[in-house]
Amino acid sequence: MSLLEETVAWFSEPAQWSGATGIPWRLAQHIGYTALAVAAAALVAVPLGLYIGHTGRWRNLAVLSTGALRALPTLGLLTLLALQLGIGLSAPIIALAVLCVPPLLAGIYSGLEAVDPATVDAARAQGMTEAHVILRVELPLAMPLIIGGLRSAVLQVIATATVAAFIGVGGLGRYIIDGLAVSDTARVLGGAVVVVILALVIDALFAAAQRLSAHFADPATPTKERHA
Amino acid sequence: MSIKRLATVSAAALLVLSACSDPDDAGQESDDAAQESAGTIGIGSADFPESQIIAEIYAHALEAEDFQVERNFQIGAREVYMPALENAEIDLMPEYTGNLLSYLDPETTATSAEDIEAEIPQALPEGLEVLDTAEAQNKDSLNVTEEFAAQNDLESIGDLAELEQLSLAANPEFAERAYGIPGMEEVYGITDVDFTPISDGGGPATLQALLDGTVDVADIYTTTPSIEENDLVTLEDPEDMIAAQHVVPVVRAEAMDEQARSILNEVSAALTTEALTQMNARNSGDEVEEPATIAQDWLEENDLG
Incomplete structure (x- = not known):
């Protein structure tokens, strides 16, 4: 049997579609880890990004430190954290959040920076408080770039969350790590295919959200590409 | 000017080098041919430190008796080095009995040291044989903390x-795998x-999970220094659920004369699990000593070098 046939056979086994080791549950775990990691990253990235984008302060520091963060190998960080925090969810969630902060932060501060200063001045001239300026003017206008940052952050986490399986938690990485351990290539490939499909679906959702937000930020932008 | 000078110097250096290398190469070839008949022993090792330490022990022990050896270490997986042995690219490899047998005969159900040793000779390809097995073995073992063992009165799996x-x-x-969860149910209920x-x-990370109480039992290889360092209790396995993995030299029969065989058998007779664990400890942690030095020291301690 070819690898392709074996993989198709792997997908068609009933055991793959129910229970704690089935695809639906593993998929739910994977999405759950991704959501937790992105939420944890947002706790840091959103306030920091708004501050940097709004004031323009610390910009260089942010660029430098997020660049350095991006260079951290997630698997190494995961192992280090697992030794400190023990086996469980906290180590992989933190490691993935670290991966997630740079694109999220960059999306937010560059989105805010890209807002025309004249628009911000006009908002202030109308008597808006700084909080109102951020919430009602800068954020909506920056939204396409912020969603772009979120999109790239989420996709990186979906792809990388597979490493969490190295230290005993679930998710789609289990198929890849366990399959490798017993040389079950069909299982490895099957797990990878599910990750790819998940990534593509989520990416398509974000692409739609980005177009929609661009429309809100500037109603002249079409929500769909028009074909003449 | 300086660039031109540099070029001249390099050209001269190249000339000298090539002049040197030519006769050397020729010499090497005739050396190789001579050694082939006199028996240069090609020694391989797998790509993890312990295998390399054992290979260095073999190498030093043979060199001490004026054998010529050639080191081809860190070859990698069995799928690579076993064919290399068959093709006479290497003559000697440190192996582990259980894993060797399950590579040669994936269907085997032998798990005890005796059964495995009995089956290996038939399973080996023609021209290859194993010499004496050492007491030293590196296999999976189930470990608990001293405290947990005392609380629950644990001695065996x-x-x-x-x-x-x-x-x-x-x-x-x-x-x-058969030595894992399925075996625990089948063999020990x-x-x-x-x-x-x-x-x-x-x-x-596995050790950490055991020490902080995340898990009760951890599978750790028997020659891992952390077992002794943390006073872990290794559970006995009277039913041989976990296959024996004694260290054994696999050799190309042709390449080994009587003297070489007896040297390697003396090494195996002296090599214990404890010795291997101590040597692994020197190769990791604070010390990180070279395998060659570790091997040499052990041979001297045992009057074999």
């Missing part, structure tokens, strides 16, 4: 069946194991 709840950390393959797969081969 079978005693785990008495526990109401049992959690265990090991490499992911433990969930599916242990069911409902809460399994945490950690992919570090009984390394620091």
